Amino acid sequence: MEQPDHELLLPLVDEENICLPLPINVVARYWNVELTLSEAVETAKQYSGFNGSILIEGIELAERHGLSCKIVHSSLSELKKIIDSGVPPIVILPGIPEITQHASVITGYNDNDKTILHYIQKGNLDGEQQEGAIPEELFDKEWSEEGRLLILLGPSEILNDIKLQNESTQKSNRLCFESERLNIQKNSAEALESLMNAIKLDQNNSTALNLTATMLNAQNSSDCLELYEKCLKINPNSYLSYNGIGNFYLKSNEFEKSESAYTKAININPKRSAKIYKNRAYLREKLGRNSEAKDDLKSYLKLFPKAPDRGVIEQAIREL
Template sequence: MSEHELLLPIVDEENTCLPLAVSAVSKYWDVSLPFSEAREIAKKYPNVRGSILIEGIEIAERHGLGSLILHSSLSELKKIIDMGIPPIVILPGLYETVQHASVISGYDQKEKSIIHYMPQPDQIGVIPEQQFDKLWEEDGRLMILIAPTDIISSIKVENKTREKSNRLCFVSEKLNLQNRHDDAIKTLIDAISLDETNSTASCLLGGIYNEKNSQECIKYYEQSIKHNKLCYLAYRGLGNYYLKTKQYEKADKYYTQAISINPNRFGPIYKNRGIVRLEQNIKKKAKEDFENYLKYTPNAKDQSNIKQAIQELDAECGN
């Protein structure tokens, strides 16, 4: 065990409104959050898969803990761990999961690695710190701290306005999932007014406008990329918008940029780029994309259709 590693309790239960990461960190501070409360709140989100982090954070706050949501750095992350605080970070997901929250339980200075909390007692999650930092940067190096209020108040926050801007991003996601889209837009505009460099806020706002099929999304995705050149979700969002509007060359460009940032992140992006390339009559590359879609989305519901498309493209390409 590394001297810079924190011991967290084993937690195996989670809920849409009480993510495992929040529950584990709260239990680390000897605060057991009630799943009955989380289940009641989750009734507002009957069709939501995954977790709603801000709901879990707010449950923790109602039970006496404090929180901060910060844009951070590798050096600051290590300082927080050495203070005895296990941070939660937002990282890229795999397969069909876009993002996930992970508790960082420590780091190994000698091995230059970051240690992830694993809920299974016989497993250790270790990743080289350079690889971790690159992945973390894709989503703005967001770090959520949950701890007793006296500890939270002792942490020096250089820019409290930025922290508020970050929090509004999480609140907006909750509002959007409640179909309160106008409130979510207003919240994100407020977040950007507090911190115009908040790439996450711009990307989320672009996403809502994209859902509305509004070209206003372009402005905010581009603004997001301006402040975070590795914002995978903004490139993907632009690709999605241009696919919907049948601007296939532009869609191809932005999907390709997203994939170049992280080729393993989100399997369905390959299907979308495959469709774009079919529309451009680039059949061989479309076939490769469909194959990658199946590779990175092993549980795809449309597997049989995609396999059939690959066979047809094989025949057309003379393979």
């Protein structure tokens, strides 16, 4: 029997900006909606010096041009149903080392090969769309680190026909994106209030719990620990929660607790962060575990070969 077609053809797009992230622009173009780069450039002026993407700005730009948005925690089975309905979903995935997260457009899936297909910005020699295939099991594992967060953009009449498992949590999830913008704008009090409101709307919002804990951690408040633990009960694969716990205990000189939390994060995703290995190396050296500390420093340089402190780290490796 012929394999059903589970792939969407998306346009090749080059234009992007911190306020018009590429995934937003790609999906908008898929719906034949032209988002003006000049409008995004004007908005971006208020974020001078910021390196990264501000998804909520891109979402709001798309909404001003007539598209609707849904933000939910989803599942692999639901993701496939969305693709089969003709809507290209945007997912939040772990970033490469030293980049916390990134958004990716999913263009399809292959049940025979058990792969999920990602949009690749550059076309092939014939100018046709290219796709990156990732094993389904690996994709779902990495996606789960971010609570399987998913963004849908499209005409309201189409999105209204898609019934999602966690439809009622949309407002709570959106507040998380709005809080990130407020943080970038240095409005910490408003960002924290936004996250608290997100938790009131959905006490099981793992994204809101982790983001709130991260803000409290930055304030050196031990209240962050309870929120990290709540997040982990909902999402045991929350790398960022274990990393946050490790950071808190590192600051409070509770080395064994910090080392344990970092190790749990690394067990979830060994390649997500280089810095976590340097932090754990420091702890292990303090705990008299020099051989393990040395291995961690080597892992740090392997993941971050152009580290600005490479010379210092290499000297430390020789001395351990």
